[in-house]
Amino acid sequence: MRFANLEQLIRLCEKEAVTIGQLMITEQAAETGKTDQQVILQMTEYYEVMKEAVHKGIESEMQPRSGLTGGDARRVHAHLQQGVPSLGEEACTAMAYALAVSEVNASMGRIIATPTAGSCGIIPGVFVSSQERFGWSDEHMVQGLFSAGAIGYVIANNSFVSGAEGGCQAEVGSAIGMAAGALVELRGGTPEQAVHAVGLALKNTLGLICDPVAGLVEIPCIVRNGFGAVTAMAAADMALAGIRSVIPSDEVIDVMLEVGSMMPEKHRETALGGLAQTPTGKRIMKELYEKEEG
Template sequence: MYQSFQEIIEIEKNTGKSFWEIIRDNDCREMEITEEEAFLRMRGMYEAMQSADEAYEPNLTSTSGLVGGDGEKAANARRRGTMLCGSFLGLVMEKAIKMGESNACMKRIVAAPTAGSCGVLPAVFLSLEQDKGYSREEMVKALYVSAGIGGIIAQRASVSGAAGGCQAEIGAASAMAAGGVAFLLGGDTEAIAHAAALAMKNLLGLACDPVAGLVEVPCVKRNVIGAVNALTSADLSNAGIRSKIPPDEVFDAMRSVGRILPEDLKETGKGGLAATPTGIAFRENLKSF
């Protein structure tokens, strides 16, 4: 597992291999499998995301009653053309909510990197393939890039809301998706690293404050901001904009912020939105079930 973006940048310079190939080769070594087997394995992961998206049930609600049906509302608004963000971003928003709702309703999803942030990567990648015409092979390569970024974040910081707040879940997923999109836009490892850094900087310090301790409110809707943030960050990187703080230092800062966040804002369901009068009322009502 690679410890830094700088390490991968150096490998790219020395070997001429792209980010995704470097991560695939590492996967082959760790799993003791061939390149073909590794690629098929990652393709299977991507297709599981697609299957989860297709299996969304608009009439299904979570046991708590807090989640369900909003993905279909977003889809209807997109079809009517009433979203100011336009059709493509509308599609991304719709898919992000649908995947988050499916998770809350106990359907099969792909944790990327966690179940609570499972909507970010699929929303971005599936929408790009569907609307922008990227090939399945390109999407699998982009997923390798995202996996590599997730590995670096896990090594330098955390992908656990309980350890680092929601910056470690939605923030990490957004950074992973941003880097994958930067790759699809033709970016080299430097561009990929800065897209990930720009995405994380926007969500640095994000609290993890699940109402009633459930991965539902505000988790599902945060997948939307993570997905849209990934796209804007990739666009900035593609335009040549760079993070003034080096990418590896950004994720070191993420680790530091996670350590100093109060426990009430790290998945305990005690602070933030969970501590509002309405949040407390939801929690008390659920106790009666």
């Protein structure tokens, strides 16, 4: 890739008068030796999987083997149908869709890791709900996915996207930043505004630990995806309104690396700390192990 950080990404886009998504298509094609059309087709297939997961999670009762979770997406969706939720229709829909994809993942369904399975609901939740609201084409959404991919590429190469390495800030936090920046671009914002959205989003998740109860990507992972979709939309609106990340987004990514590196191991996807080690978390883990052994 011709860019290693978000500042370089902005400058390239400005120099070539292209969006982040358009630039990433060119870069991805050069990196893989494929044509632009081939990489676009592959991303289109990924988006189809995302949409399928959203609808499956809303229309079907998801039943993870653990029995710990399932049905929350449909509960939120039903709440949405009953009246005007506190969040408003658009944000509540995104939240329901993000929960839906995460529940599909917990039920061993097919999802796209964006950037990981633990954060798989955030981008689909934001993208599919926004597409329905604004009537955007699939082609437009795919452009947005390339924008999210460029942002994720920078984060992954300068910090973490793995909860085992950097905590949940690396998984859910990265996905929120990717979704926020891409949504800015989908709504006609500039590359600079998109990058400010990334910084605004990431600052709000710094230090978030990874503490899955019983080691499963369910509690609290699923609800964090729901909250993450809403946060991404808020960050996008802030950036489109002209709010800037006072700390440059690349520096925020550097801080994510610093914080994650200093995070105790028990707070990095080991289920040895945080919510996993509360009395209820321990009881759930004990009951699950006894059920497996029985």
